[in-house]
Amino acid sequence: MEEALYNKSITCPVCGKKIEVTRVKSRSCIVSSRDTDFCVYYKTVNPMFYDAWVCEFCGYAAQSDRFEEISSRDAEKVIKEISPRWKKRSFTGVRSPEKALEAFKLALYNVQTIDSRPSDFAKICLRIAWIYRMLKDEREKKFLEHALHFYYEVYEKEELPVGKMDEFTCMYMIAELNRRLENYDEAIKWFNRLISSQEARQNKVVLEMAREQYYLTREQKES
Numbered sequence: 478m479e480e481a482l483y484n485k486s487i488t489c490p491v492c493g494k495k496i497e498v499t500r501v502k503s504r505s506c507i508v509s510s511r512d513t514d515f516c517v518y519y520k521t522v523n524p525m526f527y528d529a530w531v532c533e534f535c536g537y538a539a540q541s542d543r544f545e546e547i548s549s550r551d552a553e554k555v556i557k558e559i560s561p562r563w564k565k566r567s568f569t570g571v572r573s574p575e576k577a578l579e580a581f582k583l584a585l586y587n588v589q590t591i592d593s594r595p596s597d598f599a600k601i602c603l604r605i606a607w608i609y610r611m612l613k614d615e616r617e618k619k620f621l622e623h624a625l626h627f628y629y630e631v632y633e634k635e636e637l638p639v640g641k642m643d644e645f646t647c648m649y650m651i652a653e654l655n656r657r658l659e660n661y662d663e664a665i666k667w668f669n670r671l672i673s674s675q676e677a678r679q680n681k682v683v684l685e686m687a688r689e690q691y692y693l694t695r696e697q698k699e700s
């Protein structure tokens with residue numbers, strides 16, 4: 478296994494078996510660039526590829542920060558609906574983009590099966606879109622559309638902040654994903670809303686990005 482990676486033993490909260498998950502040493506992650514929707518590229522190993530954990534025994538999969546949180550009611554749903562169809566296979570060790578994609582699709586299948594928040598769907602769909610982008614696969618667009626749909630739901634229904642995402646980042650994502658999907662009027666509407674919000678000054682980084690993307694969208698609309 479690559480030096481940047483290490484395995485950690487955990488107990489699957491669904492089937493109770495011991496499993497190994499592969500993690501990335503944070504000092505091994507060297508950023509090369511960032512896209513305007515926060516997709517990060519690395520000179521070295523990409524830690525995002527390892528962020529969907531999968532139990533090889535029962536098929537339970539989730540993002541690492543949510544993996545151990547599952548309720549007993551949801552765990553039963555996984556055992557009833559996912560495990561019977563699960564073909565045992567391991568996700569430990571080095572992950573290619575394709576393997577990471579497979580792990581995130583399993584995580585998506587799991588959030589569709591159990592009680593989940595729109596933000597769980599949004600995060601997973603966005604990461605699937607990013608991996609397709611890295612693979613230069615046009616299915617990126619389909620998953621950006623799914624992610625966008627869930628960001629609208631996050632904005633309308635969830636109490637923000639959710640994890641690291643505050644209200645302004647959520648608005649920014651709605652605007653930026655609309656821009657990437659060439660819905661320029663809708664993108665301009667949301668960037669504008671963000672730029673003209675007094676409270677948005679709390680998040681200077683996002684506000685500055687919104688200003689830049691607002692002008693870019695207007696240029697794109699006119700060309």
Ligand SMILES: [Zn+2]
Pocket residue numbers: 489490491492493494532533534535536537
């Ligand atoms: Zn399990």
